[in-house]
Amino acid sequence: MAEAPAEAAFRKAEKNARLANEQLFRCRRFVEGWLNQADPATGLIPRNLTVDRDIWNAQDAAADNYPFMVLTCALTDRPMFQGRMLDMLHTETRLTSRVDRLPDTWSFSKQGFRDxxxxxxxIIFGGSEYVKDGLMPLAEWLGPxxxxxxxxxxxxxLWKHAPVDTPLGNIPSTNVEVNGExxxxxxxVYWMTGDKKYLEYATRLGDYYLLGGHHPTRDFQSLKLLAHGGEIVSGLCELYATLHFADPEKKKAYQEPIHAMCDRILEVGRNEHGMFYVSIDPQTGEHDPQICDTWGYTYNDYYAVYLVDGTEAYRQAVLKALGHLNEHYRDMKWVDTSADGYADAIEGAINLFHREPVPSVADWIDGQIRLMWQHQQPDGVIEGWHGDGNSARTGIMYALWKTQGLTAAPWRADLRFGAVQQGDTLYISLIADEPWSGKLLFDRPRHKVYMHLPLDYPRLNRFPEWFTAEAExxxxxxxxxxxxETAHSGAQLQEGIPVELKAGEELRLMIDD
Incomplete structure (x- = not known):
């Protein structure tokens, strides 16, 4: 008989297994639903299933929907991942690249560019969206x-063709969304590749906003904190965290304007629960009355600055918002009333919960995910627009939380696996309705192995690292x-340990280092 604490942990792991299983099954249905709508000639999916059935575009179909079909297949269907998903990448690259490798909108009826x-x-806007929202999260999970x-x-x-001339050199746009992305x-990418040109491009933008006449709170009349505008705050804070390690002198030059921006947003941009308004006038303090579903994206930025500067007020701002979620925002009607609104709010909460595990936040996430699930249709399509991929993205993040980063190959709809970590021990529950034989794969410290980041700061479009196996x-x-008992290296855990399940019999494993 297992000891009481271990028994409780295994029961929690089994509950997590059921939740992760439902989410992964829903993601598979999402892929099937959208593939049924693909253009027969190209295999590409349409922007949506209403007015834009005729086009594939970079900023929507490519950026928001397709990548999370790829990621779903990477987790649940490796043959499709290596087959049709890769074929779609090759097709869109071949067909849609218009200005060198920059993609443009493709018309299925014309079998040519729409315009x-x-x-x-x-084209710059579409390319920027595709890399930030679609290809970067794939790079974070898949590596090379x-x-x-x-x-x-x-x-x-994007930088070869950057058209905007400034005293600092050309930049891609004056659009804060593009530049924030x-x-x-x-x-x-600077850390990923080690190529200093990317840091030079980034500091060119950093100087433009923080040391020039384009400061987000000193110079803007309106600052959006929602998506499609709030990216500039995230981007500047992420660059600031990078410079902490890569160029401390430049970071010192940015410190006052970064903190001035963050402090002013906290001063006039939050309600009594610490939730951000959709937009603010940083000069007068006036604000839109509605609350952002992307509140967590902005708090990622504050937590990143806290990690490098130790500014406790920024951590406390995060804790305040997290502490009010379950009491005041269980049935919140976000400004984005679609499933995407739930997806963005949940993603922000998961990323921050990974850093600050406030118990009530876990309950809030479990409740919100069920509200997001209600939007999915019987054919697997969620709402029939490119935002469906965002629901899959957040769903995958939720499932990986419930498995603590574990994946299984081959995945099967009746296979349920979940985990919970208590202290230094990982408790795992696995069960399948029919006999199953395969591998249980453990996550790795991707921020170090794939991204070469000096710090795993919370950031948009990353997947938190829960239990990770260190190779050595x-x-x-x-x-x-x-x-x-068996002994394994971390590298062996990453490659997967063999598991055999009998029909209906739960397997319980404990992992210790």
């Missing part, structure tokens, strides 16, 4: 891959049913 002439501003190569090609050509992407460490795997 006769390229519009560089539109054809999708990462596509991302780097687009980033290079670039700041986020460049900060990570040794781990003990104990079967709690039989009492047998």
């Amino acid at each position: 006769d002439e390229p519009n560089l501003d539109r 891959s054809p999708w990462r190569e596509r991302m780097l090609g687009i980033v290079d050509d 670039m700041l986020q992407v460049l900060s990570r 460490k040794r781990y003990t795997v104990r079967n709690a049913v039989t009492g047998t």
Whole structure:
């Protein structure tokens, strides 16, 4: 008989297994639903299932929907991941690249570009969206891959064709969304590749906003804190965290304007529960009355600055918002009333909960995910627009929380696996309705191995690292049913340990280092 604390942990792991299973099943249905709507000639999916059935575009179909079909298949269907998902990447690269590697909108009925002439501003916007919202999260999870190569090609050509002349050098746009996205992407690509040109591009934008006449709270008349505007705050804070390690002198130059921006937003941009308004006038303090579903994205930024500067007020601001979620925002009607509104709010909460595990936040996330699930239709399609992919993205993040980063190959709809960590021990529950034989794979410290980041700061479009196996460490795997123990290196855990399940019989494992 297992000891009482261990028994409770295994029961929690089994509950997590059921929740993760439902979420992964829903993600698989999402993929199937959208593939049934794909263009027969190209295999690409449409922007939506209403007015834009005829087009694939970079900022929506490519950025928001397709990448999370890829990620779903990486977790649940490796043959499709290596087959049709990769074929779609090759197809969109071949067909839609219009200005060097920069993509433009493709018309299925024309089997050509929708617009006769390229519009560089539109193409830059689409490319920026694709790399930040779609290809970067794939790079964060997959590491080196054809999708990462596509991302780097687009980033290079965004800067090759940057049209806006400034005293600091050309930049891609004056659009704060594009430039905020670039700041986020460049900060990570610099570490990923080690190429200093990306840091130079990023500091060119940083100087433009923080040391020039474009400061978000000193110079803007309106500052959006919602998506499609709030990216500039995230990007500047992410660059600031990068410079803490890469260029301390430049970071010192940015310190006062970064803190001035963050302090002013806290002063006039929150309600009594610490939740951010959709937009503010930083000069007068006036604000939109509605609350952002992307509140957590902005608090990622504050937590990143807290990690490098130790500004306790920023951590306390995060804790205040987290502490009010379950009491005041269980049935919140976000400004975005679609499933995407729930997805953004849940993603922000999961990222911050990973850093600050406030118990009531876990209950809030479990409740909100069920509200998001209610939007999915019987054919697997969620709402029939590109935002469906965002629901899958957040759903995958939720499932990985419930499995503590574990994945299984081959995945099957009746296979349920979940985990919970208590102290230094990971408790795992696995069960399948029919006999199953495969591998249980453990996560790795992706921020170090794939991204080469000096600090795993919370950031948009990353997947938190829960239980990670360090390649050089040794781990003990104990079967709690039989009492047998085996020793494995972290590298072996990452590659997967063999598991066999009998029909309907739960397997319980304990992992210690």
